Amino acid sequence: MIHSTDQRATNQASNDVTSDMAKFSVGQVIHNTLLDYRGVIIDVDQQFRGTHGAAHGSSTSVPETTSSGGPWYHVLVDGTSDWAYVAERNLEPDTEGGPIDHPDVIDYFEKITASGYSPHRSSVN
DSSP states (O other): OOOEEEOOOOOOTTOOOTTTOOOSSSTEEETTTTEEEEEEEEEESOOOOOTTTOSSSSSSSOSSSSSSSSOEEEEEETTTEEEEEEGGGGEEEOSSSSSOTTHHHHEEEEEEEEEEEOGOOOOOO
């Protein structure tokens, strides 16, 4: 599901949290295998906790399942001003390389490195 940035989630408290259960981490550049786009992870949600249509307010689609058992990720979508909420099973590490073209990258990250983007120091608790 893709949303415009004006519907972006305001709770970013877990941006700096990486779990042993999560395959991907904040700042990592990924590829969505289902919808074929690149993006960068801005938040890891260990379990989808919404209800039908409740993923970040006025969604137009419902995640495939709410019991996937795996983490979900908030992703800035490359080449757009959109963001997505994606199940881990639909992601793989990016092999294309290069930066993500999204207007909000600067709001979340300080710089890009060989391993991905580095979050702003002020956003780390």
